[in-house]
Amino acid sequence: MDCSEIEKKLIFYIEGSLLLTETEKISSHLKSCNRCNELVYSLNKSFSIIEDQKLLKPSQFLYTKIATKLQNENDEVYYYRRRILQPILVICIAVLALIGGIKIGSIYKSALTTEMASISIYYWNDMSQEPIESKILKGE
Numbered sequence: 001m002d003c004s005e006i007e008k009k010l011i012f013y014i015e016g017s018l019l020l021t022e023t024e025k026i027s028s029h030l031k032s033c034n035r036c037n038e039l040v041y042s043l044n045k046s047f048s049i050i051e052d053q054k055l056l057k058p059s060q061f062l063y064t065k066i067a068t069k070l071q072n073e074n075d076e077v078y079y080y081r082r083r084i085l086q087p088i089l090v091i092c093i094a095v096l097a098l099i100g101g102i103k104i105g106s107i108y109k110s111a112l113t114t115e116m117a118s119i120s121i122y123y124w125n126d127m128s129q130e131p132i133e134s135k136i137l138k139g140e
């Protein structure tokens with residue numbers, strides 16, 4: 001067997017799933033080939049890391065910690081919205097309403113004052129409406 005054939009079967013060699021004759025051939029090749037030996041070493045190292053990761057078990061408080069952290073983040077977002085953004089929004093709306101009210105009031109007031117002025121002058125100067133009074137005043 002040459003190195004490329006050995007490389008293809010090294011994983012199965014490490015797992016121990018090869019036939020005995022193939023295992024013996026690979027073992028004899030590994031005794032004489034440094035390159036394939038290094039490959040076996042790196043594969044074994046990788047498999048051991050993977051096995052170590054499989055052995056890791058999460059802490060029994062992992063769910064509680066994650067849920068608490070998520071709740072705290074939600075609380076921070078809630079606090080930010082409730083305590084900072086909402087008052088700013090309310091103040092902005094109140095200021096806009098106040099400015100709009102002043103604008104509408106000034107427009108309505110200017111129209112109303114000219115109209116009211118002509119009406120009030122008409123009622124204050126009602127001599128033309130009261131012919132009897134004007135006759136008495138004039139002494140007729």
Ligand SMILES: [Zn+2]
Pocket residue numbers: 002003006029033034035036037
């Ligand atoms: Zn080799």
